[in-house]
Amino acid sequence: MKVRVRGYVRDMLAFRNLVPKRKKRIASSPASAVGVDPINQLARRLHPGIQHLVVAGVRDETRTTKTFKLVADPNSPTRELAYFRAGQYLSLKVEVNGVRVTRPYSISSAPFETLGDDGFYEVTVRRRKDGFFTTSIWENWKVGTKVRSSGPCGAFYHEPLRDAAKIVGLAGGSGITPFRSMARAIARGELEAELLLLYGSSDDDDVVFEAELSQLARKTPDKIRVVHVSSAARTSRKDCERGFITADLIRKYADVGNSSFFVCGPQRMYQFVDAQLATLDLPRKRIRREVFGELDDVTRLAGFPREVAGSTFSLKANVGEVAVEVPAKAAETVLVALERANLAPPSECRSGECGFCRALLVSGDVYIAPDNDGRRAADKRFGYVHPCVSYPITNIEVTIPRGA
Amino acid sequence: MAERTAQRQLQRAYDCVVVGAGNGGLAAAAQLAVKGADVLLLERHNLPGGFATSFRRGRFEFEVSLHQFCDVGSPTSKGGVRQFLEDDLGVYLDWVEIPEAFRMILTDPGQEMDVTMPYGVEQFIAAVEKEVPGSRASVTKYVELCREIIEALTYLGESKGNPDRRVLMKKYANFLKTCAYTADQVAEALGIPERALKILHAQWCYIGPPTSRLNFTIYGAMLYKFLTTSAYIPRQRSHEFALALDARIREKGGHVEYNTGVDEILTKNGRVVGVVTSKGDRIETGHVISNASPTLVYNHLMSPKSAVPQAALRSCNARVGGTSAMVVYLGLDATLQELGINEYSYFVYGNMDTTAMYETFNTLAAPKVQAVMCLNNAIPDCSPPGTSIVSTTTLFRPEVWKDVSPRDYVKVKNAIAADLIADLERALEVPLSKHIEEIEVATPETYARYTGSFNGVIYGYEPEPWDSLIPRMMMMGDDKHFEGLEFCGGFAFRCHGYSSSFMSGQIAALLTLRDLIEEGKALQ
Numbered sequence: 026m027k028v029r030v031r032g033y034v035r036d037m038l039a040f041r042n043l044v045p046k047r048k049k050r051i052a053s054s055p056a057s058a059v060g061v062d063p064i065n066q067l068a069r070r071l072h073p074g075i076q077h078l079v080v081a082g083v084r085d086e087t088r089t090t091k092t093f094k095l096v097a098d099p100n101s102p103t104r105e106l107a108y109f110r111a112g113q114y115l116s117l118k119v120e121v122n123g124v125r126v127t128r129p130y131s132i133s134s135a136p137f138e139t140l141g142d143d144g145f146y147e148v149t150v151r152r153r154k155d156g157f158f159t160t161s162i163w164e165n166w167k168v169g170t171k172v173r174s175s176g177p178c179g180a181f182y183h184e185p186l187r188d189a190a191k192i193v194g195l196a197g198g199s200g201i202t203p204f205r206s207m208a209r210a211i212a213r214g215e216l217e218a219e220l221l222l223l224y225g226s227s228d229d230d231d232v233v234f235e236a237e238l239s240q241l242a243r244k245t246p247d248k249i250r251v252v253h254v255s256s257a258a259r260t261s262r263k264d265c266e267r268g269f270i271t272a273d274l275i276r277k278y279a280d281v282g283n284s285s286f287f288v289c290g291p292q293r294m295y296q297f298v299d300a301q302l303a304t305l306d307l308p309r310k311r312i313r314r315e316v317f318g319e320l321d322d323v324t325r326l327a328g329f330p331r332e333v334a335g336s337t338f339s340l341k342a343n344v345g346e347v348a349v350e351v352p353a354k355a356a357e358t359v360l361v362a363l364e365r366a367n368l369a370p371p372s373e374c375r376s377g378e379c380g381f382c383r384a385l386l387v388s389g390d391v392y393i394a395p396d397n398d399g400r401r402a403a404d405k406r407f408g409y410v411h412p413c414v415s416y417p418i419t420n421i422e423v424t425i426p427r428g429a
Numbered sequence: 430m431a432e433r434t435a436q437r438q439l440q441r442a443y444d445c446v447v448v449g450a451g452n453g454g455l456a457a458a459a460q461l462a463v464k465g466a467d468v469l470l471l472e473r474h475n476l477p478g479g480f481a482t483s484f485r486r487g488r489f490e491f492e493v494s495l496h497q498f499c500d501v502g503s504p505t506s507k508g509g510v511r512q513f514l515e516d517d518l519g520v521y522l523d524w525v526e527i528p529e530a531f532r533m534i535l536t537d538p539g540q541e542m543d544v545t546m547p548y549g550v551e552q553f554i555a556a557v558e559k560e561v562p563g564s565r566a567s568v569t570k571y572v573e574l575c576r577e578i579i580e581a582l583t584y585l586g587e588s589k590g591n592p593d594r595r596v597l598m599k600k601y602a603n604f605l606k607t608c609a610y611t612a613d614q615v616a617e618a619l620g621i622p623e624r625a626l627k628i629l630h631a632q633w634c635y636i637g638p639p640t641s642r643l644n645f646t647i648y649g650a651m652l653y654k655f656l657t658t659s660a661y662i663p664r665q666r667s668h669e670f671a672l673a674l675d676a677r678i679r680e681k682g683g684h685v686e687y688n689t690g691v692d693e694i695l696t697k698n699g700r701v702v703g704v705v706t707s708k709g710d711r712i713e714t715g716h717v718i719s720n721a722s723p724t725l726v727y728n729h730l731m732s733p734k735s736a737v738p739q740a741a742l743r744s745c746n747a748r749v750g751g752t753s754a755m756v757v758y759l760g761l762d763a764t765l766q767e768l769g770i771n772e773y774s775y776f777v778y779g780n781m782d783t784t785a786m787y788e789t790f791n792t793l794a795a796p797k798v799q800a801v802m803c804l805n806n807a808i809p810d811c812s813p814p815g816t817s818i819v820s821t822t823t824l825f826r827p828e829v830w831k832d833v834s835p836r837d838y839v840k841v842k843n844a845i846a847a848d849l850i851a852d853l854e855r856a857l858e859v860p861l862s863k864h865i866e867e868i869e870v871a872t873p874e875t876y877a878r879y880t881g882s883f884n885g886v887i888y889g890y891e892p893e894p895w896d897s898l899i900p901r902m903m904m905m906g907d908d909k910h911f912e913g914l915e916f917c918g919g920f921a922f923r924c925h926g927y928s929s930s931f932m933s934g935q936i937a938a939l940l941t942l943r944d945l946i947e948e949g950k951a952l953q
Contacts (some may be wrong), residue, residue: 028574028603030610030618039609043900048907050895054747056739059728063831064753064885068878070835108835140836180486186843186850187865309488310762310866345439345686345710371475371688380485383475401483401490403669407676426475426687427708 070107073176075118075429077101080170081145087231090199092133092149093166095174106139106146109177111206111216112287112315115148116175116373116381118429121161125369125428128158129318129376131289132177133202133234135209149233151199178373181287181315183207183218188285189311194222195270195298197290198233203315204289205234212245219247221279223270225254225294229262252278270294272301281305289315316376320394323416324356329392333418341422343387344368353421359384359391359412363425370412371428377414382425386410389421439686439706442713443469444950445941446704448691448730449720451479451880452927453918455674456934457718457941459518462681464942465953469714470678471706473690478671479720479880479918480887481927486867488813489760491820493871494887495667496635496774496802497527497660499651500928508658510928513935520673523664527807530655531774533631534856537797540780544628545772548659557625564625571619571629575653577603578646585902604646608899612640612648627781634776634798634824635926637752637888639783644897647924654928664808667927690881693732694719694914701913705732716913716944718937722920724750724883731911741910748896751888751925752790753827753873757846758820760867765805765817768859775801777821777856793830793841795848796823799856819861821853827873827884838874846870889919889930898924915940 030036061069082094097106114131134147152159166172181203183192194204201224210216226232232253242249253265254274260267266274275281286307288298295317302312320326324334333355340353340362353362360382363370373381377397386408397414404410412423447458450472458470476482480494501524502508507515514520530553535542544560547553550572558565581604585592597605607615612633616626629652630640636647663669678685690707694717703713719726727741761768778786779797789796804811804818812818833841846868854861877885890896901908901922908922919925921933946952 026570026573026577026603028570028606028615028618030607030614033606036606036609040605043609043895044903046895047900047904051740051744051747054743056742057746058734058742059724059745061729062827062877062884064827064873065877065881065883067830067833067835067838067874068885071838071874072878108838110839136836184868186846186862186870187868308762308866346441346684378485381475399485401485401666401668403483403663403665403672406665406669407672409672427689429688 070105071176073103073107076103076107076115076174076176078146078172078174080166080168080172082168083166086149086233089231090149090151090233091163092147093162095146095148095172097144098171106144107176108139109136110182111136111210112182112203113177113179114203115146116178117148118173118175119158119161121157124364124367126158126364127372127375129178129374131203131206131315133205135206135213135215137210137213137215149199149202149205151233175373178379179315181289181313183216183285185217187310188313189283190218191280191284192218192220193275193279193284193286194220194224195286195288195290196222197225197270197294198227200290200294200315201233204287205238208238208241208249211248212241220249221284222249222251223254223274223278224251225256225270225290227256229255229257229260250278270298270301272304275301275305281307284311286312287315288312290317292317292321316374316378318375319358319413320397322356323392323394326394328394329416330418338417339420340417342366342368343422343424345427353417355416355418357416359410359415359417359421359423362417363412368425369428370425372413375413377411380411382412383409384412384426385424387422387424389417389419391415391421392418438708439469439710439712443467443684444714444945445469445716445718446471446691446712446714447718447720448694448704449473449479449918450477450671450675450685451720451918452481452931453921453934453937454479454718454720455671455678456513456931457720457917457938458678458683458685459520459674459681460935460938461941462678462683463518464938466942466945466950468678468683469712470683470685471689471691471704472685472687473707473881474879475687476668476671477675477685477687478668480876481667481671483666483668484869486758486760486869488816489818489867490666490811491758491760491818491869492662492666492802492804494756495662495927496800496822497655498662498927499660500654500658501661502658506658508654510931513932517935518674518677520677522670522673524661525664525807527660527662527773529772529774530660531631531776532772533628533776533778535627535778535780536852536856537779542624542627546628546631548656550656553656557628560628561622561625564622567619567621568625568629571616571621572653572656574603574607574615574619575649577601578607578649579653582650590902590905607645609894610645611894612643612645615645615649616640630781630783631776633783634800636892636924637824638749638891638893639787641784642891642893644892644894646899647892647897651926662807691721691730694726694730695732696736696911699736699912701911715948716915716941718915718917718934718941720918721881722883722889722918723916724920725881726916727910738910744908748890749893750827750884751886751891751919752824753830753876753885754822754824754871754887755842755845755849755873756820756822756871757849758869758871759818759861759865760812761817761819761861761864762815762866763817763864764815765803768817768861768864770803770806770819770857770859773803773806775799775803775857777801777853790824790826791829793833793845795845795852796825798823799849799853801853816866821849823849825873827886830873842870842872889921889925892924898922913944
């Protein structure tokens with residue numbers, strides 16, 4: 026077979042000219058250097074690995090809850106705040122008693138509030154009685170305190186390509202925070218959706234954002250409605266439903282067939298609300314659940330091997346080129362053990378979902394609650410785990426990436 | 430605290446540092462490790478794979494980028510990729526052969542076409558003949574020519590860059606004569622009927638440039654490999670592929686470090702002497718294989734900057750940057766059977782004027798090009814019962830995204846995604862939007878975020894005839910600006926695509942091994 030494109034001689038000449046042509050083309054191009062391209066610049070603005078923030082204000086919300094206003098640190102590499110989608114969280118990176126730990130907190134302010142020179146985030150924190158992290162924040166965060174965080178994370182936001190235009194927010198206690206962000210964004214016209222909030226509280230004088238949510242609902246009655254649900258043993262309130270967020274209550278207020286349900290609250294609320302939602306026969310796509318962070322008590326789960334519940338194992342961690350051996354309690358996650366050893370492991374969601382802490386389990390065994398196992402299929406096969414939801418049930422060895 | 434941090438520094442010296450764990454970097458590091466070299470693989474992200482990865486949303490695990498892995502072949506008739514993986518590296522994967530080559534649907538009024546093609550030389554030619562009676566002779570000639578391209582490339586590979594000119598002239602004259610032309614120019618010379626050509630060129634978007642600029646050698650080689658070795662995907666997404674290589678590197682004593690980018694490649698008197706990482710590690714090494722592009726390396730990484738020769742920068746500026754992509758990943762709450770989606774792989778184009786189609790990558794609107802993957806038709810249980818995964822890819826000139834502000838970003842991408850979904854629903858005549866349980870929309874920004882690739886491109890420099898495989902190969906000496914620095918991946922001389930970027934890693938590793946042996950290193 027003989028192929029000719031423009032005749033034998035011209036084809037061969039074209040071949041021989043390839044190198045001279047390429048040389049010429051390169052030689053006639055400018056020798057100018059190029060900077061960081063605009064697409065990578067956009068990526069860094071939308072998804073900075075680390076944001077350097079400063080506390081610019083502290084506001085008491087209720088007797089147990091404070092809101093911290095965070096602005097960009099002008100003397101840092103991140104002088105603007107990353108824009109986000111209402112419902113997303115920040116992973117706060119804090120040093121408590123000399124140990125570096127992280128915690129995910131929903132951003133309670135609205136996305137538009139990050140814009141401009143006065144841009145800010147707000148995170149709203151309820152103090153937990155035995156919480157060393159929240160206690161530390163309460164005691165130490167003052168105006169001027171420097172704080173590091175991740176960029177905005179998480180998938181708990183209204184996605185118009187997927188979700189109904191009507192949001193039913195099922196909030197329990199401090200789980201109200203992402204809904205405050207959504208409500209502010211809706212009131213502003215930034216988020217095109219309607220929001221019906223069924224907001225459960227256990228204590229009538231500890232209802233976060235009560236006044237503000239009422240005000241937003243009054244201001245935009247066609248878009249925002251708030252129904253308080255009080256489970257307090259005694260209440261003098263008249264303007265609320267009593268008890269818990271039941272299927273009947275949902276049916277009473279919500280357009281069940283034409284809404285997307287967003288659930289955020291403490292762990293015990295999920296168990297209750299999940300059962301209620303199950304009776305409504307909704308397609309799965311209509312229910313979005315925020316992850317809730319670490320389990321309150323893993324040893325109570327049916328699949329957890331009880332016999333090791335009180336045990337402490339040895340954890341060998343390979344970090345960089347060194348190996349460190351530290352204790353690890355069965356009742357605590359591998360991530361916590363690594364943090365206690367001050368290895369500053371990376372983490373964001375602390376719920377098994379994001380995979381930011383992903384590590385190789387070299388030997389030994391861990392318990393992972395099936396509901397929190399957000400690993401990729403191949404990760405399971407090749408022995409990777411998410412330390413934030415992995416509990417050691419033997420001595421273990423892990424290889425972890427270095428954190429930021 | 431400070432002590433702990435100090436302990437976490439990488440301090441050892443290595444034979445070679447591989448920058449980036451994409452397909453090329455993984456292949457290079459694995460080849461080096463298997464041969465006994467002391468290798469450090471650094472990756473800025475917390476996962477290996479680069480674009481060859483997966484992600485979870487709800488109960489779905491999405492493949493990020495792999496549509497069809499070329500040159501894998503069956504266990505009994507191995508392609509180059511499988512040979513390299515199994516015979517050279519000892520890496521075995523659970524490969525799944527995809528069911529058919531592709532179905533192409535053209536949607537423009539007056540241009541409508543709907544054909545489903547198989548792989549296999551005879552089957553493919555017969556299917557084209559059935560669709561375009563009278564095309565057999567010219568299409569057979571086209572495929573024959575493609576075979577010669579592959580044979581010539583094999584010969585060039587075996588001759589290790591020193592081919593016998595007489596052999597080339599005698600046995601591979603057609604290869605030489607078509608080397609400097611575009612896919613369109615060669616097809617025209619062969620007198621291929623227009624309708625048949627539309628089918629032959631259907632996979633143009635796997636490389637990117639329109640067939641009026643795309644070098645024939647590259648396209649012909651790809652087509653012939655697909656026809657003869659079919660296409661495969663790993664059962665657990667390309668993440669399985671990346672992890673298998675990662676595991677092999679560790680097994681063979683290589684060190685892999687994630688969350689660790691390279692900030693500087695240190696040089697002295699024109700040769701590599703070390704790297705500095707984003708974690709502040711200073712690592713001594715005489716060899717670097719970069720999976721990052723020459724554009725990034727010469728503009729941002731080489732240190733001192735003054736050591737970068739002007740020719741290197743000129744070369745970066747001369748070459749045509751590749752396209753980036755947008756992918757809409759859909760987790761659906763219906764099965765593909767319920768939806769009436771029968772094929773794994775679809776091309777949905779307005780028409781097959783690829784120059785005009787490429788033009789649609791130049792605005793912030795839904796391009797008229799979609800390459801669609803319906804994963805459950807290859808791997809039925811890739812998602813839970815009652816669900817399915819469909820993802821559709823289109824391309825963009827990255828520059829059109831440059832003025833999108835963070836605030837408008839989601840609105841812009843969602844508007845385009847909605848149009849892409851609507852176009853797809855019309856072309857396939859299936860309702861997708863009402864079945865969306867999970868959706869993610871990746872854009873050039875997403876690819877920049879996870880890989881740092883220049884402009885977020887997913888493809889390397891465009892292989893126009895002047896800068897395609899052969900001229901790049903013949904100028905490897907001219908293109909080498911530093912001793913101890915090799916490139917692999919989609920920006921290396923083999924051009925982009927899964928198999929090419931992967932195989933380029935082996936070549937970079939072999940070149941480095943040759944240097945190490947010359948330097949007196951004892952290897953296996």
